[in-house]
Structure formats: structure tokens, C-alpha cells
Amino acid sequence: MINYRLKRGLKHIVIWVFIMFAIFPIIWALSAALNPSNTLMGQRLIPENASLKNFVALFNNKQHPFPIWIWNSVKISLIVSLITVILTSLAAYPFSRFRFKGRRQGLFIILLVQIFPQMLAMVAIYLLFLNIQNYIPILSINTHMAVIVIYLGGAVGINTWLLKGYFDTISRSLEEAAQIDGATRFQAYYKIILPLAKPILAALFVIQFINTYNEYVLASIMLNSSDKFTLAVGLQMFISENYGQRWGVFSAAALLGAIPITVLFLVVQDYLVTGLTGGAVKE
Amino acid sequence: MLSSWQGRSKHPWTILFLCLFDALTLWGAILLLNDRNYLYLFFLLITAISINYIYLSEKCYPLRYILPGTFFMFLLVVYPIFYNIYISFTNYGTGHILSKEQVIQKLEERYYIPSKPEEYYFTVFKSPDGSKFILALEDDKGQLYLGENGEIILRSNSPEYFIKRNHEGTINSINGYEKLTKKELFKYLSILQGIEFIKNQDSVIRMKDTSTYVLCRKQYQYLPQNDKIIDNKNNKEYRPVDGFFTSSEGEKLLPGYKTYIGWQNYFKLITDRSIATPFLQVFTWTFQFAFLSVLGTFLIGVLLAILLNDNKLLFKRLYRTLLILPYAIPGFISILIWRGLFNEEFGVINNILKALSISPFSWLTDATCTKLALVLVNLWLGYPYMMLIILGSLQSINKTLYEAAAIDGASGWQKFSHITLPLLLVSVGPLLISSFAYNFNNYSVIYLFNKGRPPMIGADTPAGKTDILITYTYRLAFETGQGADFGLASTVTILIFIITAIITQVNFGFTGALEDVKGND
Numbered sequence: 140m141i142n143y144r145l146k147r148g149l150k151h152i153v154i155w156v157f158i159m160f161a162i163f164p165i166i167w168a169l170s171a172a173l174n175p176s177n178t179l180m181g182q183r184l185i186p187e188n189a190s191l192k193n194f195v196a197l198f199n200n201k202q203h204p205f206p207i208w209i210w211n212s213v214k215i216s217l218i219v220s221l222i223t224v225i226l227t228s229l230a231a232y233p234f235s236r237f238r239f240k241g242r243r244q245g246l247f248i249i250l251l252v253q254i255f256p257q258m259l260a261m262v263a264i265y266l267l268f269l270n271i272q273n274y275i276p277i278l279s280i281n282t283h284m285a286v287i288v289i290y291l292g293g294a295v296g297i298n299t300w301l302l303k304g305y306f307d308t309i310s311r312s313l314e315e316a317a318q319i320d321g322a323t324r325f326q327a328y329y330k331i332i333l334p335l336a337k338p339i340l341a342a343l344f345v346i347q348f349i350n351t352y353n354e355y356v357l358a359s360i361m362l363n364s365s366d367k368f369t370l371a372v373g374l375q376m377f378i379s380e381n382y383g384q385r386w387g388v389f390s391a392a393a394l395l396g397a398i399p400i401t402v403l404f405l406v407v408q409d410y411l412v413t414g415l416t417g418g419a420v421k422e
Numbered sequence: 423m424l425s426s427w428q429g430r431s432k433h434p435w436t437i438l439f440l441c442l443f444d445a446l447t448l449w450g451a452i453l454l455l456n457d458r459n460y461l462y463l464f465f466l467l468i469t470a471i472s473i474n475y476i477y478l479s480e481k482c483y484p485l486r487y488i489l490p491g492t493f494f495m496f497l498l499v500v501y502p503i504f505y506n507i508y509i510s511f512t513n514y515g516t517g518h519i520l521s522k523e524q525v526i527q528k529l530e531e532r533y534y535i536p537s538k539p540e541e542y543y544f545t546v547f548k549s550p551d552g553s554k555f556i557l558a559l560e561d562d563k564g565q566l567y568l569g570e571n572g573e574i575i576l577r578s579n580s581p582e583y584f585i586k587r588n589h590e591g592t593i594n595s596i597n598g599y600e601k602l603t604k605k606e607l608f609k610y611l612s613i614l615q616g617i618e619f620i621k622n623q624d625s626v627i628r629m630k631d632t633s634t635y636v637l638c639r640k641q642y643q644y645l646p647q648n649d650k651i652i653d654n655k656n657n658k659e660y661r662p663v664d665g666f667f668t669s670s671e672g673e674k675l676l677p678g679y680k681t682y683i684g685w686q687n688y689f690k691l692i693t694d695r696s697i698a699t700p701f702l703q704v705f706t707w708t709f710q711f712a713f714l715s716v717l718g719t720f721l722i723g724v725l726l727a728i729l730l731n732d733n734k735l736l737f738k739r740l741y742r743t744l745l746i747l748p749y750a751i752p753g754f755i756s757i758l759i760w761r762g763l764f765n766e767e768f769g770v771i772n773n774i775l776k777a778l779s780i781s782p783f784s785w786l787t788d789a790t791c792t793k794l795a796l797v798l799v800n801l802w803l804g805y806p807y808m809m810l811i812i813l814g815s816l817q818s819i820n821k822t823l824y825e826a827a828a829i830d831g832a833s834g835w836q837k838f839s840h841i842t843l844p845l846l847l848v849s850v851g852p853l854l855i856s857s858f859a860y861n862f863n864n865y866s867v868i869y870l871f872n873k874g875r876p877p878m879i880g881a882d883t884p885a886g887k888t889d890i891l892i893t894y895t896y897r898l899a900f901e902t903g904q905g906a907d908f909g910l911a912s913t914v915t916i917l918i919f920i921i922t923a924i925i926t927q928v929n930f931g932f933t934g935a936l937e938d939v940k941g942n943d
Contacts, residue, residue: 324434
């Protein structure tokens, strides 16, 4: 019996060791954000004279407009995830419902393409836009439009497979009934399949939102003026060689930028795991 | 029949969309035609024709759904891959940005003053509103020329100019334009310096100083039939070699141009020692980093999953939430925070070490320490994912297996090593491989933590001791200190593509993802 209790206790201790590891940077960032001295030097876990000075400083920094960076990130992520949901649900529908020539090849190509992370081709993408901007000024380097278009391209592949798999599980009888009643193909898709697929569409939206918000490389290549930065690019620029002088304000910005995503993530965590493992864990 | 779609009428919206699209295409085609960019024009027209066909033909009905999404995929994922392959066979980069035609055009705009210069003394006459000028130019033989609007004509051939002289014979005004005084001349100097007259096809007359104009001759001439450039100044010949017009003595004309150079970039990576040595180090560390990350996160994941996989555990839900926090926080934010904590002088981690009277580590300037820190940070970032998928996988293991083992008197460790681990590896194996591929290209961790530093000393290309292949590519292309080398960067990218493809091939063997495709008949 004692042995059993000892085991129980040990279990909790090991778990707590890892929890300490998990929250270690978060706690210190919180402490730095509340510490008015704004420097790494002599940081204590519980800051003296704790205040919200760093948070106030965030909103009064003309050279580094944090609110604009956060807004840019949110705006780009919202647009990209909304359009991604529309485009991929459209693309997945015929793969699930129609039998046409080239269907298997199409699925295969999409599977093949999504093997290569889009950012691998960053050099080519950058040079492509360097050319495109001579003809289509709204897609110039340093525009949000260009970044959005890039993200859309990267989002289609894997998500089409995810949605197709889900559509396959929806029974066809409702659509058949609707078509007998005279609904067009598109109406069947729009009024029957989409409402039934709401849960996966919502999950896809959130996954895409988080992924877009977190993207750094491509945004850093494409955006080069402070008012256009996303939070990832802006924060990097702000802190990279200035840990000594900007630690507090940075930590405040980091917490503000992280909280919405973290909460969103924790709310939908069960969906995310299903989406991320992509059915590879077979039950 | 359900999968049929025949007999559907075309929606008015489709027609409206097509009209708009075609109008835009036409506009774009005219722009491209003006620019003589026939390659892009070709692509544009092919795209436009296929889109029209797809949305008008009954046979292509399914494609109407698929096309909008895959259009972006082809433009921004597939096309860049092929473009990347093309660039890897060129010398595209700093010093080789322009095309050959553009460089020829630039060179042909260069002029030189011959060793026996033809000089002209000039006087300037200004229109009453001050916006136009006529120049009177006199050569050393006393011939008078008049210059206006970039053209120059002999006075005797231009009776339309009315010249007024004073009693000493100097010109006072031309066509009512008044002569500029010396003072006014300086006022208009910057405008006058921009005025030049075309004498004939290969010479122009330009301002030399405030009293003389001089005849300048075109220095370079391109002969398309021989594909060479002639220097009119000294009759040297320059032929195109590896992106430069080069003389027989090896003298190069700048700037160079972008051109096909075959496998040179690939050979450079293997044979050029100053490039190959750092590349090999980067290559090795990329594998080490990915391997250590996967192994570490898997071990932590298994441990935590087994601890949490216990329905009687108190606070199970709370523990789980706290433990996946690192996964929930945006990666770029936590990496930047970790960098602050690892700061060598004032960082929290070295402070703690000092308090424990352990000598502090050079986390950001010593290669080994930086690698250690990077793996630690990446374990922090990656273990929650492993924990979650292993937790899912553990729940699917049949409980009767353990019961049977218990009856046979197996110890806890035996149950783990003979039942849990083998079954886990089967179900989680594919994810380990894709995790390996992910970390292989884990740009954010490496770049945001320490930008691949500390730098390698004496390397010919910019490389850091903790760079992985993808951050090395970024350096080659975008870190402009030593000039961008898009060609070499693309070559490294191609290698990453190949390695990624091999890893995935292995993974497909595991998951039978290809069988999934085949199952879709």
C-alpha cells in the first residue's frame, strides 16, 4: 500500500517537473512584462514595483506600431482562412462526389504537392513577385495582398484531402432527395453539404488562422516597411539585437500577441489533434 | 445517377464572371505584348483559354469546383518548384540581375570622349517664359550650329532661325530668345547638363564644362551576328562567357547578366572547398538537429503520455492543459522569449546557474552551447504534439493484451517494452518521420533563436555554425552583406527537395497513403 502511494506521489512529482519546464519561459515573460525597469539585468521572478508601464508603452511607440502589427496579422489570417475554407471545400466536393476522368491523378498530384512545404521555394516565390509587380502593382513586394495570395497557394493541398475525407463520410441520400426535388448540383453542395460539414469547416478555419498568424519566413521576405509588418516580423525586428533595452516592452507585446491564439488553441485542442494527425493514428 | 452532372444550365453569374475575366486578360495581354514578354503572354493565353473552356464545357463540370483553389496552388507552389529548378542552373544573383538584352542596352548607352575631342563653344538662349532653350555652338573652324530639342543643325542649313547680332558681331537673340548671362547660366546649369544633341547614330554632343560642349562617341557596339561586343575606343572585342562579356585577356564588362550555366552551382557545392566545407557542416547539423529533436520529443512524449494515461489521476485535465501550453503559444513568440532567457550576460538561465555556483554557459556565442540550447528549445516546442498523439494511440491499445501479460507474470517494464512500445511505434511511426521532415526544415527555431550564429570563420559563402539547410538557403539569397546568390540558394533548395522526397517516400511505405489514392476508384 505504501509502495502504491509512493508511486502515485512520484507520478505527480515527475509531471510537475515537466509543468515547470513548460511554464518556465511564460512565467519569466510575465514577470518581465510587469517589471517597469524594461531590462534583462537583475530580473527577479516577482518584480519590484510591478506596473503596467510596459503595456502602456506598447501603444505609444510611433517607431514600432504594435497595435498595427497585431491588426495586420489578424487581418491577413482572417482573410486567408476564410478564403481557404471556401476554396478547399469547393475543391474537395467533386473529389468526394463525382466520378470523372483524371480524378485519381488529381488526388495524387495534390498529395504529391503538399509534401513540399511552400517556404522551401522562398527564393523562387520572391523572384516571381519581383517580376509580377511590374505587371500587377497590387501584388507588389511589401503588400498584404501578395502575402495573402502566397498563403492561399500553400493552404489548398493538404486541406483538400482533409475535407474530402470528411465529405466521404456524409451520406449521399440527402443530396439525392434534393436533386429529385429539382435542386441543382451547386445548390446541393451549398445548401446540404456545407451545413453538414460545419464542424470540420470551423476546425479548418481555426487551424488555418493559427498557422497563418504564426508564419514568419515568407512574411519576412515579402514585407519590408514597419507599417506593413505582421506581428511575427515586427517583433523579430523590434527585439533581435536589443534584449538589453527592450525586454520588458517586448514581453508585454509577446503576451498580448500570444493570448488570443493560445486561448483559441486550447478551446479547439481536440479538433486540432484530429486535424493534425490526419487520421494516421488508426483506432 | 448521383455522380452525374449533365444537363445543368450555365448560371448567369458564370457568364458575368467569364466576361470580366476575359476583359482583364485582354488588358494584361496588351501590357505583355507591349513589353515583348512573350513567355508570360503565352502562359496567360493558355490559362485564359483553359478557364473559358472549363466554365463553358459540360464535360469539365467538376473542374469548375476544383480550379479556383488549385489555381493558387499551381501558381504559388508548383510553379515556384519548377522555377527553382531553372534558377539553380543559372548564375542569377548580385552582379547578374539583368538579362543579356538589358545589359547590352545598358552598355550601348555608354559614351566616351575621343582622344582628339571635337569641342564647341556655346551660348544659351532662353525663351521668354524660361521653359525652352536654343544653343548656339561654334566649332574650332568657326562653323556655327544651332541646337534645339535634342537636334543640332548647321546654321547655313537652317534659315528658319532669325538671328540678331550686335555691332561687334556677337549674337544677342535667336527667334526672340534672349541670351543668358553668366550668372543665369549657373542658375540653369543642372537643366543644361541634361541637354544633349544627337549628332548621328553613334555619337552625341554633351556639355563638358560651362563654356564648351564636346562630341562623345558610343563606346560599345553589339554585333548580333557574331554575338560579341566591340569597344570603339580601343577596338577590343568582348565575347559572352559565363554571364560576362569578356575580352580575350579575361577583362570583364560590368554589369554581368543572368544566364544558363549548367551544373556549375551543383559542382561548386561538392568540389569548391570554401563552399563545400561549410555546406557539409550545415548538412550534418541539419540531420543531427532533426534526429535529436524527434528522439527527444518522442521520449518525453511517451513518458508524459504514460503518466497521464490513467483515469484515476487527480487533476488530469489541468495537467494536460498546462503541459500542452508550449504548443498553444505562437512559436515565433516563445522562441524570441527563450532567446532572452538564454542571454549570456543578464539572462535568467545563466543567473540561475550562477546562483547554483555553476559557471555560466556561452549560449549564443559558442557553437556547442548554442546547439544544446536549440535542441532544448525545440524539445520544449515539440513534446506536447508527441504527447498528444501518443496519448491518443495508447488509448487504442487493446487492454486484454496487458491482462494476458499480467497472468503470465510480466513485470511493468516487460509490458512496456514488449507490448506498448512496439504497438506505439507502428501507429506513431509515420508521424515520427513527418516530424523529422518538419524539423529538418524548421526555419523559425534556428533563425529566430540565433540566426544560425555563431558565424563560421573563413567560409566563402555566409554560413553559421548552427545554420540548417533552409536557413543557409535564406542567407545565400537574402543576406545581402556579401551579395545575393539566388542560383546557389536554389541549388541548396533542390537538395532539400530531394531529401524531403526521400523521407516522404519512406513514410508512404509506412502509411500506405498511396494506397489511399488507389482506393479512390
